Each structure stands twice: as C-alpha cells, then as structure tokens.
Amino acid sequence: MQDGDPQLLADGLGDLARVKGISQVARDAGLGRESLYKALSSSGNPELATVLEVISALGLQLHASPAVGPEKAA
Template sequence: MTKLTAKKSVKTKSSTYDVSEHLRTPEEMAAYLDAWLDEAPEDAAGIARALGDIARAKGMSQVAKDAGLSRESLYRALSAEGNPSFATVLKVAKALGVRLHAQAVPSGA
C-alpha cells in the first residue's frame, strides 16, 4: 500500500527593490549618482531617475521645496517618463547636496 502525503504549498512574497531605502548618508547618495554618471553618462533618463531615487531617500517634499519646485512637478521631472531641463537638474542637485562633475574622456573612448 502506498502512502500519499500532501505537500503544503508555500507562497513566496516578492517585493520591488527600492534603492532609495538604502541611500542613508550623503556619501552613499553622491556615490550612487557618481556611479550613474560614470557607468551610463549618455543615459539622461537613468541619471534623472537616479536623482529621483536620491530625492525620495531625502524626502521628496523637502527636496522640492529646496529646489523651488512643486512636489508634483519634481516627481514628474524625475520619473521614467520625465525629461527635466538642465536647469531643473541643477536645482535638484543643489537641493540634494550633490554636485555634477566633469572629467576628461580619453579620445576614442
């Protein structure tokens, strides 16, 4: 006689990774933005999203206030569909306490 056993179904719960929850210090925030600028310097949308990640880590309402923008326009500008002006990027960077920097690129790179 064969004994049958029922296996209990285990459901796994998945969640979306939110990098903003892991950006705790100004140094971590600057390093995160610097990595985007270094690894994907031509990905304007990705860099804007990185600024958005940092803004969420610091508190979107306070960053918007410090940048002189409404909270809604800041969310929109730094979303995946956003296309912030360079002036907005500079205002947000200043409000975040980070600075964009230039670096010479070797010819042929």
C-alpha cells in the same frame, strides 16, 4: 552619466530625492512636489536647470572631467 543615458541620471536623482524626502527636496529646489515627481519620472524630461537645482538641493555637486580612452581621444 558615463553610459550616456539621461534617464539613468533622472532615475538616480529620483531615488536620492525619495530617500531625502521629495517634499523637502522640492522645496529646496524651488519646485512643486508634483513637478519634481513628473520631472524625474520615467516619462519625464527635466530641463538642465531643474537637474542642477535638484542636484544642489540634494547637497551634491556636478563635476565634469575630460573623457579618457582611445574612443574619446581627439
């Protein structure tokens, strides 16, 4: 996420979902298996709600912290 490329996040979630089992992650996230594949594909553009459901289904939490560094200072 630090790179600012949302596709890297989707790719990473897709990799984790495949390790855990796409079908199980889709069920736990309340999504169809094919919908999950599509959302996390290279041409997908998942909504934030979908990303949050997948993160939760993987047993993960998303945390935000202040950006630190001269380029991020206000």
